[in-house]
Amino acid sequence: MYLILLGAPGVGKGTQAKMLMKKNDIPQISTGDILRSEVADQTELGLRAKEIMARGELVSDDIILGMVENRLSMPDCKKGFILDGFPRTIPQAEGLDVLLEKMNILNLKVIEIYVPQEELVRRLTSRRICANCGKDYNISVKPLPPGGKCERCGGDIIQREDDKEATIKNRLQVYQELTAPLVSYYQGKGNLHRVDGKKSVDSVFDNIEKILLARGQ
Ligand code: AMP
Numbered sequence: 001m002y003l004i005l006l007g008a009p010g011v012g013k014g015t016q017a018k019m020l021m022k023k024n025d026i027p028q029i030s031t032g033d034i035l036r037s038e039v040a041d042q043t044e045l046g047l048r049a050k051e052i053m054a055r056g057e058l059v060s061d062d063i064i065l066g067m068v069e070n071r072l073s074m075p076d077c078k079k080g081f082i083l084d085g086f087p088r089t090i091p092q093a094e095g096l097d098v099l100l101e102k103m104n105i106l107n108l109k110v111i112e113i114y115v116p117q118e119e120l121v122r123r124l125t126s127r128r129i130c131a132n133c134g135k136d137y138n139i140s141v142k143p144l145p146p147g148g149k150c151e152r153c154g155g156d157i158i159q160r161e162d163d164k165e166a167t168i169k170n171r172l173q174v175y176q177e178l179t180a181p182l183v184s185y186y187q188g189k190g191n192l193h194r195v196d197g198k199k200s201v202d203s204v205f206d207n208i209e210k211i212l213l214a215r216g217q
Contacts, residue, residue: 001026001080001212002105004087006182007113008175009168010120010127011197012204014136016113017084019205026080029071031064031088033134054161056170058088058178065095072099088179093186110186111208113197117172124168130155 001024005013017028035053038046045067049059058064068086071077087093100108115123126140132155137144145151162171186192195207 001082002100002108003081003212004083004108004110004186005113006110006179006186006192007197008115008117008120008179009171010124011113011115012201013084013113015201016205016208017082019201020082020208023209024080026082027076028082028084029068029077029086030084031059031067031086032084034067034071035059036134054167056162056167056174058174061089061091061095064088064092065099068096069099072103087182090178090181090185093182108191109212110182110192111211112183112192112194113204114194115197119198120172121165121168124163124171125165127160127163128157129160131158132156 001020003020005017007013014028014030017030020026021028035046035049039050039053040046045063049063052059064086068083072081083096087096100106122140123138126138128137128139128144129135130137130150130153133150133153135150135152137157144157148157149155150157161167183192193211195204195211197204199207
């Protein structure tokens with residue numbers, strides 16, 4: 001299964017990608033997660049990306065494409081992968097097409113998860129994350145565990161710098177300008193499907209599974 005999960009920040013791509021990864025035993029490739037780990041490790045790339053991410057802007061297409069090419073060449077991607085947060089621009093989508101052709105992958109599917117903008121702002125401002133293992137929390141759904149420590153690893157639960165309100169507005173605007181055009185890009189190729197992201201996590205997951213099954217995956 002070769003899948004892109006498309007959608008604005010906060011639609012639930014990461015949550016669904018993790019569920020699909022568990023069920024199908026293929027990796028979730030989140031360019032945001034890769035960048036955050038580069039930032040945490042203070043690599044050269046991380047140092048360059050940190051400011052850009054904090055402003056809610058996009059890291060350059062060349063850097064991202066290099067990172068993705070490297071990740072897709074790893075053995076765990078042989079059986080398939082779920083792309084989460086990539087591609088985010090038309091040049092990235094074109095670069096991905098070239099990579100997929102080189103890898104002989106013809107059956108890419110794209111699922112857009114759609115949630116209205118006002119709901120996204122609410123979701124993103126109440127999102128929290130474990131600074132250590134990356135587990136997601138949302139205080140509008142459930143209060144944080146006692147002491148604000150992660151229930152999985154005991155790490156500190158924090159708010160991502162780019163989930164603060166000022167940055168969120170910019171991220172949503174960047175999405176509309178640079179990423180939303182990918183909907184027509186993939187529509188034109190005939191492999192775009194849409195699911196309603198306002199439904200419960202489980203029902204979004206069921207709808208994604210139905211799309212994947214209906215198409216022989
Ligand atoms: P995410 O976790 O997907 O919301 O990504 C967090 C931040 O990382 C984004 O706001 C961008 O600054 C950067 N980023 C992640 N993926 C990409 C990408 N495909 N292209 C450019 N920048 C990205």
